[in-house]
Amino acid sequence: MDDLRQWPDPVVPVQSLSDGGLTCIPEKYVKPPSDRPSLEANFDPGLTMPVVDLRGIYDGSVDSRAAMVAIWDACKEWGFFQVINHGVRQDLVEEMKGVWREFFRRPSDEKQGYANSPATYEGYGSRVGVEKGAVLDWGDYYFLHLLPRSIESHDRHWPARPSTLRNVTEEYGGEVFKLCGALLRVLSMGLGLDEEYLRRAFGGDGTAACVRVNLYPKCPQPELTLGLSPHSDPGGLTVLLADDHVEGLQVRKDGAWLTVRPVPGAFIVNVGDQIEVICFQSPTTVFACMTYVIIKQESTKTLGTKLEPRPPMLLRFLRNVADTLFAILNVISNGIYKSVDHRVIASSKDERLSIAFFYNPGGDVAIGPARELLTPQLPPLYPCITFNEYRLYVRKRGPSGKSQMKSLKLY
């Protein structure tokens, strides 16, 4: 059993490395060549993530049907979209960014007083997963539970300074929570389900929410590392407030990594694993997922033993075939909302701040494919397990490094 009370190696905040004025990044942040980002040609102007105006959904002042269709399509094709006129006050958004920037500027000793452990991740941290000697990401974060009240982070996990941080974060969390409720109604309707379906499936009043504030300090060698490794979000829906000035988020689209250009004042929304689990599984998707998992597992097993009886190039080729097959067949099946891999690249120019709000099922709520969407001929693709079990399984795998992060999805 992994010891979840402490990290396997001493944790050094990336901020302290960056402030120290390094010209080279330490070895343990250097990714293997196949995982390194290409810093050019990763923005395709012909392929931009949909931006949806939510005005009509709130007040009926414009036709909301077009916005709903845009959201349904985006969830199937991208797993991501941006929203404008989202109902969260802009001054609150600015305050939220302000208090967290201020926190990260506090003295290092003060921040270390909130250092987190892998048991709950609450507090100030810099790594994910407890695998000893793992290649690390170039980023620090602060993680807090907001809801339900019964698991809201204890007072000791909340930074005392700046003094307005807690109030602002809770108010912001409350507003974004409402936005997620509205979005879940739209997503339920897109599946032909009753509009409260997904909200109920997530546990109604027991629905959970947490926030992860990410700080990616300036990096002297962004071509060798990543701010955040590829992963899909394990929960329900994520609402990301991205930095106004520094880009960094990349989304996997048809096998390529595309850099997202955040629209000013917008949130970036993405579908998490639990929504994909609930969605309808068409036979084509089942076939695609099975093929994908089998090839992927085989190649991981072989790589995992370090025997490498086959040359790594062949394995990489097989993985690419699996990824491509998965992408193509998913497009053909066109029937589900997808939880899509994303990652963050580091920047040599400036630090980047992002605030991810996670709307998750209650920990004890069992999530499985919607029965209403299954027929006897259509077996469910995913097992029905509680979100806590899912998280435990995820955590046991130790999310670090690309292949492990990618294998976190429970098929």
Ligand SMILES: O=C(O)CCC(=O)C(=O)O
């Ligand atoms: O910083 C970003 O743009 C993405 C953050 C993210 O994916 C996460 O916190 O799960």
Ligand SMILES: [Fe+2]
């Ligand atoms: Fe994420």
